[in-house]
Amino acid sequence: MQLINNIPVWGDPLLEAVEQMKTALQYDAFAGCLMADHHIGYSVPVGGVIAYENKICVNGVGFDIACGNKAVRVDADPNYLISNIYRTMNEVQKNISFGVGRKNKEKVEHPLFDDPLWEEIPLLRSLKSKAYEQLGTVGSGNHYVDLFIDELNRVWIGVHFGSRGLGHSICTHFIKEGGGKDGVHAAPVIFDENSDLGQQYLKCMELAGKYAYAGRDWVCERVAKILRASIQEEIHNHHNFAWKENHFGKDLWVVRKGATPAFPNQKGFVGGSMGDISVILEGKDTEEAQKGLYSTVHGAGRQMGRIQAKGKVCRRTGKVLKEGLVNKQAHEDWMTKAQVELRGGGLDESPFAYKRIEHVLNSHNGSIRILHTLKPIGVCMASENEFDPYKD
Known part of the structure; x- marks a missing residue:
């Protein structure tokens, strides 16, 4: 960790993201820092943590409110799973809804929809029907459902997505x-927590958080059913959210935008790229x-943008407008060597588009x-080529 302009920065600093955090801190923020997977985002960097006293930042939490990871350990037979991985992944792809604006193929009943907030706040009332249809859908971009085997030869299911169109x-x-604008360099939109807008936003954010949890729960349970397995352990966190916490003797709204909570002994699931390891970790109590x-x-953090990675093709003519930096054959060779059965995903999600997660995690050893x-x-x-407006 190093201090840059008094901002704690982990990993290799990306100066554009550091400057963005420096600017964001000027808008009534109490403290901020950058995790090792940081990169520039909308108003506040992804991989950024920023805290406010009695205030909440809307575009700090971001568009995919309550995006997060869930990992569950199941009692599936690892040898049987490996020998049947082709069929199993076909079943996952068939039963879980991936893609833009999709409705769930299965009707999901959940007590979440009995919450009186759906009727109390007009905005939520107008979104309830869409939210109901999308509960349990994964979306596109960097959102996924993965199967893993750990160092003890145990099977895990891992998922990554958020509150979809609702958030x-x-x-x-x-x-x-709040009179703000949508854009990378737009000023943060900040409400006093006790203002009418602040209270409404916090209620909506909390409900979106419950919705995202319910969606990830459902997908993990559905995949466990495909594996004919029972869930033995669960690890579940948001990484696009705001929490009221006490730091430095003050009660603060801590906004984590692409950052995992890691209090002492708190467990988290952090995913690498499609061809890399992922980890279960826990926080330490250190300075x-x-x-x-x-x-x-x-996560690992991108080392190049999507267009940089895959290039640009005219959808109408098929003409290549810009060559991508990721070579298709090199990508396929990586995935073959990694022995990963892949469904979907494009060159913009290739391991070559991401940092190595081991390097990123090493930056946080302390x-x-x-x-x-x-x-x-x-x-x-x-x-491939699906744009998802509801992702990070």
Whole structure:
């Protein structure tokens, strides 16, 4: 960890993201820091943690409110799973809804929809039907359902997605209500927590958080059913959210945008790229951890943008407008060597588009410890070239 302009920064600093955090801190923020997977985002960097006293930042939480990871350990037979991975991943792809604006193929009943907030707040009332249809859908971009085997030869299911169209619509609404703009360099939209807009936003954010948890729960349970397995252990965290916490003797709203909560002994699931390991980790109680507001990475972090990675093709003519930096053959060779059964995913999600997760995690040695290393054997994502407005 190093201090840059008094901002704690882990990993290799990306100056554009550091400058963005420096600017964001000027808008009534109390403290901020950057995790090792940081990169520039909308108003606040992804991989950024920023804290406010009595205030909440809408575009700090971001568009995919309550995006997060869940990992469950199941009692499936690893040898049987490996020998049947082709069929199993076909079943995952068939039964779980991936892609843009999809409705769930199965009707999901959940007590979440009995919450009186759906009727109390007009915005939520207008979004309830769409939210009901999308519960349990995964989306596209970097969202996934993975199967892993750990160092003890145990099977894990891992998922990554958020609150889908519900969260996106909530964020869009409150940015507009706060007089803000949508854009990378737009000023943060900040409400006093006790203002009418602040209270409405916090209620909507909390409900989106419950919705995202319910969606990830459902997908993990559905995949466990495909494996004919029972869930033995669950690890579940948001990484796009705001929590009321006490740091440095003050009660603060801590906004983590692409950052995993990592309080002492708190477990987290952090995923690498489709061809890399993922990990189960836990936070330490150290001075370094305190400086990071008890936070850590949420993934490996991109080392190139999507267009940089895959290039650009005219959809109408098929003409290549810009060559991508990721070579298709090299990508396929990597995945073959990694022995991963892949469904969906494009060159913009290739391991070549991401940092190596081991390097990123090593930057946080002073604040986390690795409990388990998960090797992917099956990865399912949306098909190539799908744009998802509801992702991070």
